């Protein structure tokens with residue numbers, strides 16, 4: 001009970017801190033699958049304090065628009081977001097365009113396909129699209145200094161390891177010292193994913209003590 005109270009309190013405080021971004025554009029619908037406000041604040045603080053400029057996201061939505069708003073407000077930085085659902089990708093891209101943020105953030109439709117890095121044949125973003133799009137993005141802007149892993153969805157039966165490929169597949173695109181966030185780590189599979197990232201890539205992910213439901217890590221320098 002106390003933990004739930006603290007989480008709710010931290011989220012409430014985070015809504016207040018998000019107000020400069022929420023009030024900096026048209027109304028944004030949040031849903032249960034959106035990053036929690038407290039996780040958004042963690043990421044925004046990371047962008048501000050560690051001067052992140054090259055963001056890569058798996059799973060787009062309100063987070064894409066909020067981080068793009070922040071970078072536009074600040075005057076620099078870019079974001080590439082991989083999205084498996086074509087309709088959703090169009091929707092987020094339309095919102096970005098309506099706000100004049102298309103130069104800051106790009107949503108790429110990358111359908112889910114069988115992937116060589118997948119565990120138990122759970123599909124991941126189309127390998128060719130990822131290699132080409134992330135390759136071109138990092139060629140233009142430099143290595144990724146903030147990776148947000150909030151997709152593909154892993155809540156369905158048999159898909160608990162759906163987010164595992166992100167770190168091994170994208171590793172070579174990450175800058176030393178880059179931050180990594182894995183959201184929904186409290187679900188089945190979350191612990192196993194972070195343990196495998198540690199074992200295979202040396203990436204130490206720590207569960208956020210404020211109960212954002214995310215784990216955060218830094219690529220070793």
Ligand SMILES: C[S@@+](CC[C@H](N)C(=O)[O-])C[C@H]1O[C@@H](n2cnc3c(N)ncnc32)[C@H](O)[C@@H]1O
Pocket residue numbers: 029030031033034035058059060061062063064083084085088150151152153
């Ligand atoms: C965990 S969500 C990603 C949420 C996103 N990072 C955010 O914070 O808004 C995973 C997937 O759910 C879908 N999705 C995201 N927001 C949605 C919404 N409001 N309604 C329906 N589907 C959504 C997208 O396909 C997305 O890739």
